[in-house]
Amino acid sequence: MTEIINQIFALDLKMKKENNDSANRYLDRIYYEFESMGFQIVNPVGQSYRNEMTDVDANILGELNKKSKITKVLKPVIYHLENNETKLLQKGIVIVE
Amino acid sequence: MKTINFAIDLGTTNSLIAKYDDGNVKIYNNPLGLKQTLPSCIAFRGNRTVIGDKALDYLEKDAENICMLFKRKMGTQDTYFVPSIDKELSPIELSSLILKELKNFVNDEESLNSIVITIPASFDTIQSNATKKAGYMAGFKEVVLLQEPIAACLAFANTSAVEVKEKQHWIVYDFGGGTFDVALVEVNDRELKVTDNLGDNYLGGADFDNLIVENLIVPFIEEKLNLTNLWKDLKSKTTHFKGLYFEFLKIAEEAKKELSHYEETEVEIDIDIKGENFYEQFIIKREQFENLISLKVEQTITFIQDVIKNNQLLNSQIDRVILIGGSTYVPLIKKRISEAIGVEVNSTIDPTSAVVLGAAYYAGSKPATVLENEKEKDTVIENTLDFKLFYEQNTRDLEELITGKINSDGASSFRIMRKDGGYDSGVKLLEDGGFSEFVPLLEGRLNVFKIQLLNSAHDVVKVIDTITVNQGSYNVQGQPLPNDICMEVDDIDASTTRLEKVFTKGSILPLKKKIYKTASKTILQQSKSNLIINIIEGKSKGLPSSGLSIGYIEIFGKDLEEDLIKGTDIEIEIEVTESRDLKINVFLQSCDQEFKNVFSESERAISISKINMEINTILGDVEALIQTNNSEENFEYSHQLETIRVGLIETQIAGSLINEDDVSDAKFQLDDRKRKLIQDFDDLTRNKLIANEIETYNDTKSSLEYHLNIEGNERFQEKYGRIIKNEREVINSGNKYLIRAKIKELDELYDSVIQSSDENFISYFLNLKFCTEFSNQRRADKLFKQGDEALEKQDYKSLRHIVYGLSALLPDYEKEKQKSFKDDSRTGLG
Numbered sequence: 001m002t003e004i005i006n007q008i009f010a011l012d013l014k015m016k017k018e019n020n021d022s023a024n025r026y027l028d029r030i031y032y033e034f035e036s037m038g039f040q041i042v043n044p045v046g047q048s049y050r051n052e053m054t055d056v057d058a059n060i061l062g063e064l065n066k067k068s069k070i071t072k073v074l075k076p077v078i079y080h081l082e083n084n085e086t087k088l089l090q091k092g093i094v095i096v097e
Numbered sequence: 098m099k100t101i102n103f104a105i106d107l108g109t110t111n112s113l114i115a116k117y118d119d120g121n122v123k124i125y126n127n128p129l130g131l132k133q134t135l136p137s138c139i140a141f142r143g144n145r146t147v148i149g150d151k152a153l154d155y156l157e158k159d160a161e162n163i164c165m166l167f168k169r170k171m172g173t174q175d176t177y178f179v180p181s182i183d184k185e186l187s188p189i190e191l192s193s194l195i196l197k198e199l200k201n202f203v204n205d206e207e208s209l210n211s212i213v214i215t216i217p218a219s220f221d222t223i224q225s226n227a228t229k230k231a232g233y234m235a236g237f238k239e240v241v242l243l244q245e246p247i248a249a250c251l252a253f254a255n256t257s258a259v260e261v262k263e264k265q266h267w268i269v270y271d272f273g274g275g276t277f278d279v280a281l282v283e284v285n286d287r288e289l290k291v292t293d294n295l296g297d298n299y300l301g302g303a304d305f306d307n308l309i310v311e312n313l314i315v316p317f318i319e320e321k322l323n324l325t326n327l328w329k330d331l332k333s334k335t336t337h338f339k340g341l342y343f344e345f346l347k348i349a350e351e352a353k354k355e356l357s358h359y360e361e362t363e364v365e366i367d368i369d370i371k372g373e374n375f376y377e378q379f380i381i382k383r384e385q386f387e388n389l390i391s392l393k394v395e396q397t398i399t400f401i402q403d404v405i406k407n408n409q410l411l412n413s414q415i416d417r418v419i420l421i422g423g424s425t426y427v428p429l430i431k432k433r434i435s436e437a438i439g440v441e442v443n444s445t446i447d448p449t450s451a452v453v454l455g456a457a458y459y460a461g462s463k464p465a466t467v468l469e470n471e472k473e474k475d476t477v478i479e480n481t482l483d484f485k486l487f488y489e490q491n492t493r494d495l496e497e498l499i500t501g502k503i504n505s506d507g508a509s510s511f512r513i514m515r516k517d518g519g520y521d522s523g524v525k526l527l528e529d530g531g532f533s534e535f536v537p538l539l540e541g542r543l544n545v546f547k548i549q550l551l552n553s554a555h556d557v558v559k560v561i562d563t564i565t566v567n568q569g570s571y572n573v574q575g576q577p578l579p580n581d582i583c584m585e586v587d588d589i590d591a592s593t594t595r596l597e598k599v600f601t602k603g604s605i606l607p608l609k610k611k612i613y614k615t616a617s618k619t620i621l622q623q624s625k626s627n628l629i630i631n632i633i634e635g636k637s638k639g640l641p642s643s644g645l646s647i648g649y650i651e652i653f654g655k656d657l658e659e660d661l662i663k664g665t666d667i668e669i670e671i672e673v674t675e676s677r678d679l680k681i682n683v684f685l686q687s688c689d690q691e692f693k694n695v696f697s698e699s700e701r702a703i704s705i706s707k708i709n710m711e712i713n714t715i716l717g718d719v720e721a722l723i724q725t726n727n728s729e730e731n732f733e734y735s736h737q738l739e740t741i742r743v744g745l746i747e748t749q750i751a752g753s754l755i756n757e758d759d760v761s762d763a764k765f766q767l768d769d770r771k772r773k774l775i776q777d778f779d780d781l782t783r784n785k786l787i788a789n790e791i792e793t794y795n796d797t798k799s800s801l802e803y804h805l806n807i808e809g810n811e812r813f814q815e816k817y818g819r820i821i822k823n824e825r826e827v828i829n830s831g832n833k834y835l836i837r838a839k840i841k842e843l844d845e846l847y848d849s850v851i852q853s854s855d856e857n858f859i860s861y862f863l864n865l866k867f868c869t870e871f872s873n874q875r876r877a878d879k880l881f882k883q884g885d886e887a888l889e890k891q892d893y894k895s896l897r898h899i900v901y902g903l904s905a906l907l908p909d910y911e912k913e914k915q916k917s918f919k920d921d922s923r924t925g926l927g
Contacts, residue, residue, distance in 0.1 A: 088518035
């Protein structure tokens with residue numbers, strides 16, 4: 001399932017990049033279905049990066065400091081809720097600048 | 098006899114921990130990640146120590162405070178000076194920190210006194226003793242060492258059931274991410290012994306990724322964009338191509354993995370370069386990749402040949418080559434070794450975990466000499482540790498401050514981890530006997546944290562794991578919803594409408610949610626049929642008409658650009674703003690059409706026809722109930738019902754006197770009156786109705802259980818178990834629709850049980866004899882006669898059909914009810 005989520009996420013990014021929002025509604029629906037299956041998909045783009053975030057693998061450009069931000073997300077963070085317990089299913093792969 | 102059971106692969110770049118348990122080996126996962134491996138890397142950040150994956154973050158910025166690859170320095174006098182803590186650290190001390198971190202992978206309740214730690218075959222006595230010392234420093238009372246190639250052979254032998262009767266020579270080929278080792282192992286029926294080894298500390302799989310970037314990806318881009326010197330520029334510190342090098346390495350790594358399985362792979366480059374988007378694909382063939390890496394692979398082959406030659410052996414005297422290390426997934430490696438040495442190359446064991454796996458098998462057979470008597474000391478400290486924690490249990494923020502005060506000298510540092518694996522503070526020093534830490538929260542979830550308190554030697558002295566922070570719920574500053582917000586939907590099975598909860602009472606405004614429904618009826622263009630979106634504030638368990646309608650949209654056939662077809666999707670977005678405005682956005686997928694409406698208190702829409710329709714529905718129920726109670730001589734109850742009936746009729750009459758476009762507040766008064774009456778009815782009947790439903794549920798269940806216990810029906814047990822699994826929640830919900838749905842599921846199962854055998858129809862047939870409501874009594878009598886004959890002949894197949902015939906003659910109450918649940922009384926939302 002993580003691979004399917006990754007592909008949808010990539011598709012979403014691609015469409016946003018091309019300023020194509022005609023399919024947003026369908027993507028939202030797909031995300032909603034993932035959510036109802038217990039998956040929580042997090043796109044941390046734009047967030048400040050802290051080394052304490054163990055849910056992402058960061059590729060850090062230049063110096064890591066308090067202003068460092070996640071500028072690109074290659075793979076999203078995926079959590080899964082099972083038996084009322086949230087578990088990390090996939091670490092995000094991000095670029096930090 | 099107690100055995101050691103636990104084993105650690107203390108690697109140059111990665112480490113693992115595993116446990117032998119009754120014939121099986123469990124390799125522990127890092128609780129903060131998804132991997133079994135822990136990078137052997139430590140970052141010192143002043144008062145904070147970070148171990149593993151996250152230490153690698155500081156590699157670029159703060160290399161002098163990062164310690165890694167220290168295994169290579171084990172047993173030397175070399176130390177690492179760490180400026181940020183102004184301290185010299187020995188490889189032993191650093192290794193002990195890795196070992197302690199691995200201990201964390203194991204559940205807290207396990208006592209871990211004895212351990213097997215693996216070492217390279219090349220380690221001399223001093224290096225070995227240094228490793229042992231690191232083990233003791235990490236708090237182990239007993240440390241047993243095992244050579245890595247031996248561990249790999251054990252992993253292979255234990256998982257493939259090979260029998261060795263005479264002396265054999267095995268080669269262990271270990272090609273990791275950053276290092277390469279080859280060992281010659283002598284195997285006989287009693288023991289395994291490493292006789293020789295060679296290696297290169299700077300040869301690994303990472304070299305392959307770099308080769309792909311340098312020779313395939315970079316030239317492709319250079320050609321397309323007319324660039325030169327890209328490879329050098331990418332790696333330069335002052336590069337214009339920020340981040341591209343890492344992106345390319347990731348792409349290369351993926352391509353490498355793909356090419357281990359497929360003949361070719363498509364590489365997709367989608368990057369922003371010099372402010373422009375560049376998007377192209379190209380194919381890498383396995384052959385191209387193999388040509389690139391062949392030089393590196395040949396180097397490793399030379400090592401094997403040297404080790405064989407140095408021991409005066411011939412290739413033919415090598416019985417088997419065992420591959421371990423992540424790089425050995427590459428097929429060329431296996432192929433080239435078998436060509437060059439001409440022996441069986443075995444790649445059946447997982448190359449990453451083989452060493453720790455074999456070591457755990459060894460630990461499972463090795464008796465432990467230390468008993469569990471050392472625990473007491475820890476307990477004493479733990480008991481005297483007095484601490485206080487401060488934090489908000491519920492918040493809407495995405496961060497929460499956890500503050501702790503520790504009144505003891507036993508602890509000198511702390512560490513906070515989120516249990517889902519998404520956050521780790523690292524080990525930090527306490528300041529003035531306490532700490533304050535902002536922790537990130539996962540949106541809309543219950544976030545569970547674990548706090549460890551550690552002593553100056555980084556041993557855990559106390560674990561506090563009762564900290565939970567609920568993100569997105571009650572907060573004093575936010576404005577909570579005073580009632581549930583629900584939407585009216587069709588309940589086709591019960592031939593009525595019911596409420597579906599959208600937002601729960603107490604949720605904090607603003608709120609927004611998308612709901613996906615399917616159309617439960619077809620609405621043709623220009624038809625008078627309509628779709629109703631009715632948003633109601635009130636108890637979600639109550640009747641739709643008992644709540645306050647706060648938003649009402651009717652979409653008629655004439656509003657549609659295309660027909661709305663039954664079964665197609667309807668998307669409804671509902672938003673309640675902080676100032677309590679309600680926004681509804683309806684999207685009909687089959688018509689590709691959107692309807693928007695914003696409701697606020699002053700422009701609440703109420704439809705007289707809707708009020709009328711609701712009163713009609715309830716009136717029917719009220720009247721039926723009055724009749725039943727009268728016949729049961731329950732006059733007091735029916736009197737109360739009568740008052741409601743009169744009130745409803747009066748409201749209806751008042752309604753008929755108002756025009757639909759009336760602008761006064763008469764409509765609202767009417768709606769209010771209707772609601773109060775229906776609420777009264779609801780209160781009066783709800784408990785009774787629910788009690789009835791529960792009774793029906795229990796009856797249905799016990800008759801089903803009777804049949805399930807009959808021989809031959811065991812196969813239905815599983816499905817039955819599934820149905821009743823959440824029985825308690827359903828019964829306690831007090832929601833009759835949920836209970837009804839459960840009864841329906843039980844009924845369906847009952848039917849399949851009965852229909853699975855013709856003999857089950859006997860009791861059915863006999864019961865039918867008591868019925869008197871057949872629509873055609875003469876035909877029924879005839880069927881009964883035929884049935885008796887079939888019964889006598891034990892012809893149960895015919896009896897089954899007779900029962901079907903008789904049932905068809907009985908009146909169908911459900912059908913009648915469904916008929917009266919006409920299109921215009923439905924919302925159209927399934």
